[in-house]
Amino acid sequence: MLTGLLGTAAIPWPRELRAEGGNAASDLPLPDTHWNAAVPTGLVPQKLPLLRLSDRPIVLETPRPFFESLLTPNAAFFVRYHLDVIPNAIDLSAWRLSVGGNVSRPLHFSFSQLLSQFEPVSVVAVNQCTGNSRSRFFPRVAGTQWGNGGMSNARWTGVRLMDLLNRAGLRSHTVALRFQGLDSGRGAEGTPSHAYSKSLDPEDPILQDCLIAYQMNGEPLPMLNGFPVRLIVPGRFSTCWIKHLSWIEALTEPDQSHWMMNAYRLPKKPHYSTTPEEVALGKLSTIPASHAPMPVRSFFVLPDGSSKLVVRLPIEIKGIAFSGSGGIRQVEVSTDGGRSWRLARLDPDLGPYSFRGWRLAWTPRQPGRVELCCRATDGKGNVQPMEPIWNPGGYAWNVVETQTVFVGESA
Amino acid sequence: MECRRNADRFRGGVRLSAHLFRSIAVAVVCLTLYAGVDSALADSDGLSEAGVYALDSTGLIMPVSPFPGNATSTYSVGAYPLAPTPLVRGSGQELVESYCSICHSVTLIGAQPHFPPELWKKEVDKMIHLGAPIPTEMVGQIVDYLQKHYGPLPEGNSSSVPPSKPNP
Numbered sequence: 001m002l003t004g005l006l007g008t009a010a011i012p013w014p015r016e017l018r019a020e021g022g023n024a025a026s027d028l029p030l031p032d033t034h035w036n037a038a039v040p041t042g043l044v045p046q047k048l049p050l051l052r053l054s055d056r057p058i059v060l061e062t063p064r065p066f067f068e069s070l071l072t073p074n075a076a077f078f079v080r081y082h083l084d085v086i087p088n089a090i091d092l093s094a095w096r097l098s099v100g101g102n103v104s105r106p107l108h109f110s111f112s113q114l115l116s117q118f119e120p121v122s123v124v125a126v127n128q129c130t131g132n133s134r135s136r137f138f139p140r141v142a143g144t145q146w147g148n149g150g151m152s153n154a155r156w157t158g159v160r161l162m163d164l165l166n167r168a169g170l171r172s173h174t175v176a177l178r179f180q181g182l183d184s185g186r187g188a189e190g191t192p193s194h195a196y197s198k199s200l201d202p203e204d205p206i207l208q209d210c211l212i213a214y215q216m217n218g219e220p221l222p223m224l225n226g227f228p229v230r231l232i233v234p235g236r237f238s239t240c241w242i243k244h245l246s247w248i249e250a251l252t253e254p255d256q257s258h259w260m261m262n263a264y265r266l267p268k269k270p271h272y273s274t275t276p277e278e279v280a281l282g283k284l285s286t287i288p289a290s291h292a293p294m295p296v297r298s299f300f301v302l303p304d305g306s307s308k309l310v311v312r313l314p315i316e317i318k319g320i321a322f323s324g325s326g327g328i329r330q331v332e333v334s335t336d337g338g339r340s341w342r343l344a345r346l347d348p349d350l351g352p353y354s355f356r357g358w359r360l361a362w363t364p365r366q367p368g369r370v371e372l373c374c375r376a377t378d379g380k381g382n383v384q385p386m387e388p389i390w391n392p393g394g395y396a397w398n399v400v401e402t403q404t405v406f407v408g409e410s411a
Numbered sequence: 412m413e414c415r416r417n418a419d420r421f422r423g424g425v426r427l428s429a430h431l432f433r434s435i436a437v438a439v440v441c442l443t444l445y446a447g448v449d450s451a452l453a454d455s456d457g458l459s460e461a462g463v464y465a466l467d468s469t470g471l472i473m474p475v476s477p478f479p480g481n482a483t484s485t486y487s488v489g490a491y492p493l494a495p496t497p498l499v500r501g502s503g504q505e506l507v508e509s510y511c512s513i514c515h516s517v518t519l520i521g522a523q524p525h526f527p528p529e530l531w532k533k534e535v536d537k538m539i540h541l542g543a544p545i546p547t548e549m550v551g552q553i554v555d556y557l558q559k560h561y562g563p564l565p566e567g568n569s570s571s572v573p574p575s576k577p578n579p
Contacts, residue, residue, distance in 0.1 A: 095458075142523060
C-alpha cells in the first residue's frame with residue numbers, strides 16, 4: 001500500500017526561473033516537487049507510521065496512499081501542533097468544557113453531559129492545515145515544509161456549537177468567540193509560545209455548522225487529534241479547529257493575540273496571492289485565515305508516478321477534490337499537460353465539506369512522458385488557478401496539480 | 412496444553428518487554444522532558460499529564476501506547492517519542508540547541524529550505540516575539556550560526572544536496 005510514497009508531482013516552475021533557464025536564481029532554494037514531504041516516517045501513540053515533519057511539537061503528514069480512502073483512517077490522520085506541551089493523559093472525571101465570558105449563564109459540561117444532554121450530529125469534513133503544500137512556494141517561506149499531506153477527511157460526530165452557546169446565552173456586545181484547548185507551550189505566560197487560541201466572529205454563518213466532536217469516524221478521537229473533544233469548523237482551515245477544546249469564551253473586545261493578529265493572515269487579494277515586493281511596501285491588507293473558506297483543490301491519488309504505465313493498457317485515474325465553498329461541481333483532467341481537458345466522473349457525495357472522489361478511464365496511446373493535470377470547480381464557480389500563487393505565510397496553496405507519469409513500451 | 416504453554420511464554424515475553432521498557436525509560440529519564448504538570452494536576456481542567464517526551468533515537472522505546480489495563484476515567488497514551496535530527500557542528504551550535512530547544516526540537520531548523528541570510532535573522536526575531544528568552548547579546552551568535560550552516564548553499568550545489576555532515 002505504501003508504494004509510491006515519494007512519487008513525484010512535478011509542479012510548474014515559477015516564471016522567473018523558466019525565463020532564466022533555471023540558473024539566475026540558483027542561490028534561492030527551489031520548491032519541493034514531491035507529493036509528500038520527503039522526510040522519514042515516525043511512530044507516535046495511536047498512529048501508523050506517518051511522515052514526521054517535527055518530533056516536538058508533533059507534526060505528522062499523511063502519506064498519499066491513504067487518500068485512496070475518502071475517509072482518512074484515524075491512525076493515518078495528519079497531526080499538527082504549534083506548542084509542545086501536548087496532553088499525554090486526561091482525566092475525564094475532572095475535565096470540563098467551559099462556556100464563559102459575556103454569557104448569561106456560564107456553564108461547565110462534563111464529557112458524559114455532552115453525550116447525554118444534546119442531540120448527536122454528524123458531518124463529514126476535510127481538516128486541512130492553512131500551510132498545506134507550503135514547500136511549493138517560491139521564493140520559499142519559513143514554516144512547516146508540508147507536502148500535500150497536511151490534510152485529512154473524517155466523519156465527525158458531536159454536539160452543535162450553537163446548542164451550547166444558546167444554552168449559555170450569548171449576551172449583546174460579544175465581538176469574538178475564543179476557543180482554547182488543553183495543549184500549551186513552554187514560553188512564559190503571556191507570550192504566544194505559552195498558549196494557542198483562536199477566535200471566530202459571532203456573526204459568522206459557519207457557526208451554524210460547527211460541531212464539538214467527541215467522535216471521529218465512529219471512534220473516540222486519538223489523543224493527537226484532540227481527545228476528548230475538538231472544534232469542527234467545516235470548510236475552514238484547521239487553524240481554528242481547536243484540539244482538546246476546554247474553554248469557549250465570549251469576548252467584548254477583539255481578540256488581539258499573536259495567533260489572530262500576526263499569524264495566519266491571508267492577503268485580501270485574488271487567490272490570496274501577493275509578491276515579496278508588495279509585502280515589503282508594508283501596505284498589504286490581510287484577513288484572518290480562520291475567517292476564509294478553504295479554496296478549491298484537487299489531487300491525483302492514482303497513478304502516483306512511482307511506476308511506469310504500460311502503453312495501451314487501460315487504467316483508471318483517481319483523485320479527490322474539496323472546497324470550503326459549496327462542495328465540488330466538476331473536476332477536469334488533462335492528459336496532455338493542460339492543453340485539452342475532459343470531465344472526470346464524480347463519486348457519491350458525502351456532503352459539501354468532504355473529499356469528493358473522482359475518476360476517469362484512460363488508455364495511454366504512446367510511450368513517453370505524460371503530464372496529467374486536474375482542475376476542480378467548486379459549488380460557487382471558483383476554479384483552481386494554473387499559475388503559482390505566493391504569500392509570506394505560505395498559506396492557501398491551491399494551484400492545479402500536475403502528475404508526471406512515464407508510459408513504457410509493451411513490445 | 413500446548414496452547415497454554417505458548418500462552419504462558421507469550422505472557423512472559425510481554426513481562427520481559429515491559430521490564431526492558433522500564434529499564435530504558437529509567438536510563439533516559441534525564442533526557443525526558445516534563446512540563447510543569449504539578450499545577451495541572453491540582454487544576455480542575457482534567458489534564459493529568461502533558462508535554463512528556465522520551466528519547467527514541469534507538470527505536471527501542473517504541474511509541475506504542477501502554478495497554479490501559481484499567482477502567483478509570485484517565486485516558487493516557489504514554490510518552491511521545493523524541494527523534495531530533497542533530498544540528499550541523501559549528502560555533503554557536505550549543506547556543507542554538509539551548510535556546511531553540513526550549514520550545515521545539517532542532518529538527519525544525521534542518522527541515523527549513525536554505526534561506527537567504529536575512530530570512531534567518533527574521534526567523535530569530537519572530538521567535539523572540541513569540542517568547543524565546545534569548546538574551547540580546549546571544550542573538551548575533553545564533554543568527555550567525557543559522558546563516559552559516561543553514562543559509563544558501565555554495566555555488567554549483569543544487570538545493571537537494573545536504574549542507575554538510577551532521578553530528579553523529
